[in-house]
Amino acid sequence: MIPADAAAMEASLIAAAGADIRLPLFERFFAAFPERRASFISVDAASRRMTDETLDMMLGLAKGEGWVWPLVTELVFTHRSYGALPIAEYDAFIDMTVDELGKAAGTEWTVEAKSAWQRHADALKAMIRKARKEWKSAMPAGAPQLAE
Numbered sequence: 001m002i003p004a005d006a007a008a009m010e011a012s013l014i015a016a017a018g019a020d021i022r023l024p025l026f027e028r029f030f031a032a033f034p035e036r037r038a039s040f041i042s043v044d045a046a047s048r049r050m051t052d053e054t055l056d057m058m059l060g061l062a063k064g065e066g067w068v069w070p071l072v073t074e075l076v077f078t079h080r081s082y083g084a085l086p087i088a089e090y091d092a093f094i095d096m097t098v099d100e101l102g103k104a105a106g107t108e109w110t111v112e113a114k115s116a117w118q119r120h121a122d123a124l125k126a127m128i129r130k131a132r133k134e135w136k137s138a139m140p141a142g143a144p145q146l147a148e
């Protein structure tokens with residue numbers, strides 16, 4: 001059985017399917033963090049994957065999927081190549097992703113959907129913090145640089 005949070009989240013994803021939310025999402029992200037644009041070699045390629053994977057991870061958390069944690073640890077480790085990304089940028093990217101989805105979902109952006117996305121956005125933020133901490137203690141020399 002699909003948990004209630006995941007069902008509400010899937011309904012809003014289906015409602016937003018026709019909208020390419022990565023376009024307004026990345027515009028908004030770069031407006032908030034203009035100095036970060038230069039870190040992207042291909043905004044077109046990265047924006048597809050970053051948007052999809054962020055949504056997937058939150059939905060995976062709502063479904064209790066075991067692959068989310070290893071994927072988050074990998075994400076945190078590979079993102080070290082893009083510089084010392086402040087945790088505030090991860091938080092902002094996740095919040096903006098949920099907000100842009102809400103705009104695109106229209107009438108499917110129900111109270112249930114909004115609070116389900118918010119719950120799993122917060123869980124994802126907590127997991128990213130945990131992964132950063134664990135990499136730092138497991139590999140002090142090679143861990144992602146933490147700009148906190």
Ligand code: HEM
Pocket residue numbers: 036039040041042043046049050053054075079082085089090091093094
């Ligand atoms: C939950 C949050 C995030 C997820 C799931 C995510 C996921 C991804 C994925 C899947 C890629 C593509 C990697 C590849 O194709 O090799 C990527 C690339 C990238 N991400 Fe993220 N990302 C997240 C947050 C962030 C944040 C907050 C920043 C800060 C600016 C960031 C900066 C980048 C950069 C600079 C690239 C490389 C783009 C390029 O080479 O053109 N990401 N991300």
